Amino acid sequence: MEYSEKVLDHFMKPRNMGEIPDADASGTVGNPICGDIMKMDLKIENNIIVDAKFKTFGCGSAIATSSMATELIIGKTTDEALDITNQAVAEALDGLPKVKMHCSVLAEQAVKKALEQYYLSHDMMTAERQAKFKILGQNGHD
Amino acid sequence: MDKTLEQRIQEAPKLPRVYFDHAATTAPRQEVTDLLLSVLRDNYGNPSSFYKEGHQAARILEEARASIAGGLGVLPEEIFFTSCGTESDNWAIKGAARARQGRGRHLITSTIEHHAVLHTMEALEKEGFEVTYLEVDDQGLVDPRAVQSAIRPDTILVSIMMANNEIGTLEPVGKIGAICRKANVIFHSDAVQVLGALPVRPRDLNCDLMSFSGHKLYAPKGIGLLYKRKGLRIERLLDGGAQERRQRGGTENVAYAAALAKAFELSLIGMESESKRQTALRDRLIKAVIESVPHTKLNGHPEERLPNNANFSFEFIEGESILLLLDSLGYACSSGSACTSASLDPSHVLLAIGMPAEIAHGSLRVTIGRETGEEEIDRFLVDIPLVIERLREMSPLYADYSKGKLKALIPPQGGVDVKIRDGYGLE
Numbered sequence: 188m189e190y191s192e193k194v195l196d197h198f199m200k201p202r203n204m205g206e207i208p209d210a211d212a213s214g215t216v217g218n219p220i221c222g223d224i225m226k227m228d229l230k231i232e233n234n235i236i237v238d239a240k241f242k243t244f245g246c247g248s249a250i251a252t253s254s255m256a257t258e259l260i261i262g263k264t265t266d267e268a269l270d271i272t273n274q275a276v277a278e279a280l281d282g283l284p285k286v287k288m289h290c291s292v293l294a295e296q297a298v299k300k301a302l303e304q305y306y307l308s309h310d311m312m313t314a315e316r317q318a319k320f321k322i323l324g325q326n327g328h329d
Numbered sequence: 330m331d332k333t334l335e336q337r338i339q340e341a342p343k344l345p346r347v348y349f350d351h352a353a354t355t356a357p358r359q360e361v362t363d364l365l366l367s368v369l370r371d372n373y374g375n376p377s378s379f380y381k382e383g384h385q386a387a388r389i390l391e392e393a394r395a396s397i398a399g400g401l402g403v404l405p406e407e408i409f410f411t412s413c414g415t416e417s418d419n420w421a422i423k424g425a426a427r428a429r430q431g432r433g434r435h436l437i438t439s440t441i442e443h444h445a446v447l448h449t450m451e452a453l454e455k456e457g458f459e460v461t462y463l464e465v466d467d468q469g470l471v472d473p474r475a476v477q478s479a480i481r482p483d484t485i486l487v488s489i490m491m492a493n494n495e496i497g498t499l500e501p502v503g504k505i506g507a508i509c510r511k512a513n514v515i516f517h518s519d520a521v522q523v524l525g526a527l528p529v530r531p532r533d534l535n536c537d538l539m540s541f542s543g544h545k546l547y548a549p550k551g552i553g554l555l556y557k558r559k560g561l562r563i564e565r566l567l568d569g570g571a572q573e574r575r576q577r578g579g580t581e582n583v584a585y586a587a588a589l590a591k592a593f594e595l596s597l598i599g600m601e602s603e604s605k606r607q608t609a610l611r612d613r614l615i616k617a618v619i620e621s622v623p624h625t626k627l628n629g630h631p632e633e634r635l636p637n638n639a640n641f642s643f644e645f646i647e648g649e650s651i652l653l654l655l656d657s658l659g660y661a662c663s664s665g666s667a668c669t670s671a672s673l674d675p676s677h678v679l680l681a682i683g684m685p686a687e688i689a690h691g692s693l694r695v696t697i698g699r700e701t702g703e704e705e706i707d708r709f710l711v712d713i714p715l716v717i718e719r720l721r722e723m724s725p726l727y728a729d730y731s732k733g734k735l736k737a738l739i740p741p742q743g744g745v746d747v748k749i750r751d752g753y754g755l756e
Contacts, residue, residue, distance in 0.1 A: 220685075
């Protein structure tokens with residue numbers, strides 16, 4: 188099992204690592220027993236994600252997918268970010284080893300968990316948006 | 330000023346690689362590969378053939394067998410060549426269980442055995458055998474009294490490893506062997522990690538069966554050994570020709586057998602001083618890592634452990650990311666983290682010594698070897714605090730701990746005998 192250059196690059200030089208103290212939305216997914224936790228903080232202005240920061244406890248691909256996910260969502264509207272799938276994160280990293288695909292699921296979940304909080308707290312959750320949060324109920328390890 | 334992690338990573342390609350995974354495999358010694366190649370080239374005959382080339386090959390094979398037997402203090406006819414340690418474990422356990430099933434179908438082992446033993450036991454359970462898995466204490470020791478009380482009238486075999494491959498704990502196999510001998514139960518021990526590192530005397534340990542592997546003692550992969558006490562009958566695993574006293578079919582791997590014998594001979598020269606040297610390096614490493622990295626504990630027994638093994642748990646971080654950063658800094662190490670295995674479970678050994686999964690994920694195994702010197706340890710001691718610090722900066726668990734939202738499971742000062750009772754209790 189070997190990682191792509193891009194995965195290693197994002198692992199060694201993670202983008203947007205840290206926390207946003209006055210985040211507009213924040214989501215934490217995973218659990219320490221499974222060996223991965225991701226926390227995603229978002230700064231949102233006029234429904235546009237102007238900043239995103241993560242902290243991750245996990246393996247190389249968990250850290251790389253978190254890093255890549257922040258790059259993919261910064262500058263996007265919340266609705267655009269909602270459409271970013273785990274496959275998109277994995278593809279942006281030139282692929283992940285098969286046993287590591289659950290890490291990309293976790294990255295999608297972390298973004299969605301934060302967006303869910305945002306929509307709910309701003310009373311913006313619609314049925315159409317709600318349908319896009321199904322992944323939060325999934326266990327990435329299955 | 331001290332160098333940053335980035336500077337150290339940049340410099341690493343100019344420095345020699347540091348191999349710290351001798352429990353996984355070792356680099357064959359020059360003398361061993363020289364002999365291996367010369368036998369492959371010049372003595373290609375089949376030992377079963379009835380002409381000069383065959384006789385020559387047979388002689389090399391029997392010399393190798395006699396040399397190994399001498400080093401173990403056993404008879405040459407008690408030594409069988411196999412393809413690897415896993416085959417030896419399979420053969421010993423399945424062979425003994427099937428041969429003795431008329432007397433009973435109960436087997437005893439421990440929860441921290443190598444998968445070569447545990448999965449063999451599971452296979453036998455499917456055949457109708459019953460297996461008792463003895464628990465170990467938090468340093469990985471099997472209690473001989475627990476073996477004693479687990480033995481029943483229908484117990485036919487006990488299999489307890491001589492040393493654990495992950496945490497390095499040396500098991501009280503001498504005491505367990507004596508108990509088994511008294512109870513007339515076959516005793517098998519997987520001694521793969523011990524051969525070449527410490528003296529192994531199957532007879533003194535009352536061992537009936539013992540498994541070994543070449544590539545852990547600077548011989549190549551693809552050759553293993555089974556010691557089988559004379560007079561003990563077990564079933565064959567490989568049916569075939571009349572090789573290995575009709576006990577294991579298959580043309581003998583003459584060159585590799587000779588290479589293994591050579592590696593074993595070399596290991597016996599100065600073994601005591603080499604094991605003392607490695608023990609001193611190991612203890613220095615353990616002490617310094619625990620002192621320089623907060624929230625770090627040693628896994629396994631502080632004294633009853635292999636001379637070359639150090640196994641740490643670093644709280645708040647995950648093992649595979651430790652390995653990746655160490656790799657980029659020039660080190661080859663291993664971890665019990667789930668993420669380094671195809672399964673997503675952390676090491677069964679770390680869980681068996683009572684470690685919560687969240688701590689087991691953050692383990693690092695460093696196994697030194699004959700080519701390890703003080704300078705490798707010095708270099709590692711510069712890098713490891715940088716690696717752990719970097720990963721903790723990224724960890725949401727460490728952030729929560731720093732904010733007082735999470736209680737540390739390993740105290741800041743760490744130690745060689747930190748007891749961990751529970752996990753974080755997070756969901």
